[in-house]
Amino acid sequence: MNSNEIDIHKELKKYFGFSQFKGLQENVIKSIVGKNNTFVIMPTGGGKSLCYQLPALIQDGTAIVVSPLIALMKNQVDAIRSLSSENGIAHVLNSSLTKTEINQVKKDITSGITKLLYVAPESLTKEEYVQFLKSVPISFVAIDEAHCISEWGHDFRPEYRNLRTIIKHLGDVPVIGLTATATPKVQEDILKNLDMSDAKTFKASFNRPNLFYEVRTKTKNIESDIIRFIKQNKGKSGIIYCLSRKKVEDIAEVLQVNGISAVPYHAGLDAKTRAKHQDMFLMEDVDVVVATIAFGMGIDKPDVRFVIHHDIPKSLESYYQETGRAGRDGGEGHCLAYYSYKDVEKLEKFMSGKPVAEQEIGFALLQEVVAYAETSMSRRKFLLHYFGEEFDSETGEGADMDDNVRNPKVKVEAMDNVKKLLEVVRDTKHLYKSKEIVFTLIGRVNATIKAHRTDAQSFFGCGSDQEERYWMALIRQVLVEGYLKKDIETYGILKVSPKGLDFIKNPVSFMMSEDHEYNEAEDDAIVTAAKSSGTADELLMGMLRDLRKKVAKKLGVPPFVV
Numbered sequence: 001m002n003s004n005e006i007d008i009h010k011e012l013k014k015y016f017g018f019s020q021f022k023g024l025q026e027n028v029i030k031s032i033v034g035k036n037n038t039f040v041i042m043p044t045g046g047g048k049s050l051c052y053q054l055p056a057l058i059q060d061g062t063a064i065v066v067s068p069l070i071a072l073m074k075n076q077v078d079a080i081r082s083l084s085s086e087n088g089i090a091h092v093l094n095s096s097l098t099k100t101e102i103n104q105v106k107k108d109i110t111s112g113i114t115k116l117l118y119v120a121p122e123s124l125t126k127e128e129y130v131q132f133l134k135s136v137p138i139s140f141v142a143i144d145e146a147h148c149i150s151e152w153g154h155d156f157r158p159e160y161r162n163l164r165t166i167i168k169h170l171g172d173v174p175v176i177g178l179t180a181t182a183t184p185k186v187q188e189d190i191l192k193n194l195d196m197s198d199a200k201t202f203k204a205s206f207n208r209p210n211l212f213y214e215v216r217t218k219t220k221n222i223e224s225d226i227i228r229f230i231k232q233n234k235g236k237s238g239i240i241y242c243l244s245r246k247k248v249e250d251i252a253e254v255l256q257v258n259g260i261s262a263v264p265y266h267a268g269l270d271a272k273t274r275a276k277h278q279d280m281f282l283m284e285d286v287d288v289v290v291a292t293i294a295f296g297m298g299i300d301k302p303d304v305r306f307v308i309h310h311d312i313p314k315s316l317e318s319y320y321q322e323t324g325r326a327g328r329d330g331g332e333g334h335c336l337a338y339y340s341y342k343d344v345e346k347l348e349k350f351m352s353g354k355p356v357a358e359q360e361i362g363f364a365l366l367q368e369v370v371a372y373a374e375t376s377m378s379r380r381k382f383l384l385h386y387f388g389e390e391f392d393s394e395t396g397e398g399a400d401m402d403d404n405v406r407n408p409k410v411k412v413e414a415m416d417n418v419k420k421l422l423e424v425v426r427d428t429k430h431l432y433k434s435k436e437i438v439f440t441l442i443g444r445v446n447a448t449i450k451a452h453r454t455d456a457q458s459f460f461g462c463g464s465d466q467e468e469r470y471w472m473a474l475i476r477q478v479l480v481e482g483y484l485k486k487d488i489e490t491y492g493i494l495k496v497s498p499k500g501l502d503f504i505k506n507p508v509s510f511m512m513s514e515d516h517e518y519n520e521a522e523d524d525a526i527v528t529a530a531k532s533s534g535t536a537d538e539l540l541m542g543m544l545r546d547l548r549k550k551v552a553k554k555l556g557v558p559p560f561v562v
């Protein structure tokens with residue numbers, strides 16, 4: 001078939017029953033049909049699958065689709081098969097197939113029936129498969145969830161690293177990378193690793209105007225706070241993410257005891273229970289799922305109304321993915337995160353057991369979460385900036401949909417200090433990360449500064465009238481405004497942008513938001529007050545919980561089953 005003659009609108013209707021393409025789909029499909037290496041960055045739910053499914057269906061040969069999860073592949077294969085009378089139109093190739101099944105797959109591919117072949121990255125490394133795939137016509141290779149290639153992504157899979165070498169064995173076939181990960185660092189990694197700097201890139205906006213972002217300080221009252229929140233949103237669907245399985249169980253139980261229909265979900269539950277709880281949530285038999293991050297990939301419930309983070313996530317990327325499960329139908333979606341610096345320290349401690357390189361990445365990612373949680377600027381602007389996207393916090397879509405914009409914090413003029421900061425970054429010759437810049441400003445020495453001190457001699461201590469915290473906050477805000485940039489190669493090294501150099505020449509007013517101060521004493525005071533004034537309900541709840549546990553233990557059943 002000559003690709004120029006294909007009416008892709010007609011094919012869209014024929015195969016999928018849709019009358020219009022969504023977002024950038026049409027351009028992406030044209031790029032793929034035109035045999036270009038193509039890079040697609042679209043938020044979850046943006047419609048990435050169709051971008052490769054349609055071209056695969058309408059072109060000669062078989063398209064190979066690499067995907068990280070067997071469950072996701074199976075879903076897609078079922079969906080594609082339902083579009084056609086030919087079962088062999090889509091297949092999964094994986095290690096669980098019998099010899100007979102493998103032969104059937106090979107037969108269907110050879111005879112040209114199979115348009116889509118889903119493979120896990122580890123199957124693609126099998127010599128036998130590679131030899132076979134070399135001998136049949138391949139239309140293109142699509143790599144779904146391509147961020148798995150990057151250690152900076154939220155789901156690194158080492159096997160993804162070998163893909164390029166294998167694809168090269170298949171000859172000169174176009175490669176399509178698709179991801180919902182929008183950070184510039186991950187994108188760069190993907191292009192580099194797949195060796196496709198020539199790829200036509202299509203990036204959709206990551207703004208989700210219907211999501212409301214809120215961060216609350218985490219105190220020991222968190223459980224009653226969550227219960228109150230859910231009761232105010234009675235009957236609505238929601239997900240609560242916790243870091244540990246134990247916390248998942250605890251919170252699910254607390255909710256149940258308080259008359260909220262909730263089920264736990266984590267990898268420690270057996271497959272049957274997990275499937276059951278997931279179904280209960282999808283079928284609206286329960287309102288709330290309390291889960292670890294094991295829950296969610298590939299979940300497509302359109303009317304999730306809130307996503308609560310009981311613990312802070314490991315990166316802003318994960319945060320964005322997890323909150324992205326709210327409001328997929330375009331309706332309201334409340335994203336509430338609880339933040340305490342103690343959680344950060346816990347995560348850091350946990351990471352300190354890992355290899356150094358991994359630790360560095362982990363700390364850097366975590367630092368961005370801290371900055372997000374502490375910021376008093378528009379959270380939407382902050383998030384989108386992280387994804388390399390400009391957002392006008394006054395006129396942009398969804399501009400007033402966060403706590404900081406609705407209840408602005410005090411702002412102070414920081415023009416002179418921004419100038420000072422930019423000059424220090426410029427004159428230290430871009431050697432330093434935020435920490436060393438701040439140390440230079442306040443006049444503190446560490447090993448890195450000792451090594452380069454002559455570069456910063458004249459500036460040393462020039463900002464000592466402000467505290468470390470102040471400068472850290474200022475750097476974060478100046479970064480978001482684009483006067484400073486972080487180097488991508490050597491992650492974290494600060495550079496003055498051209499816009500920043502202009503600022504040094506012609507300073508303009510810079511209203512700095514006073515960042516939320518984490519005040520431990522105050523936090524503890526709240527907790528103590530809560531303890532001493534525990535309501536009868538709360539006391540009763542605690543007693544009930546203990547009793548329930550005892551009874552359950554006696555009966556040998558889990559405490560959360562009613």
Ligand code: ADP
Nearest residue numbers: 018020021022042043044045046047048049050
């Ligand atoms: P992603 O992989 O980007 O997260 P999916 O490919 O799973 O997104 O698609 C999300 C949803 O959008 C699916 O339910 C899909 O059927 C739907 N969809 C995709 N393209 C279209 C379209 N052109 N018109 C209407 N719905 C679409």
Ligand code: MG
Nearest residue numbers: 048049144145
């Ligand atoms: Mg997808």
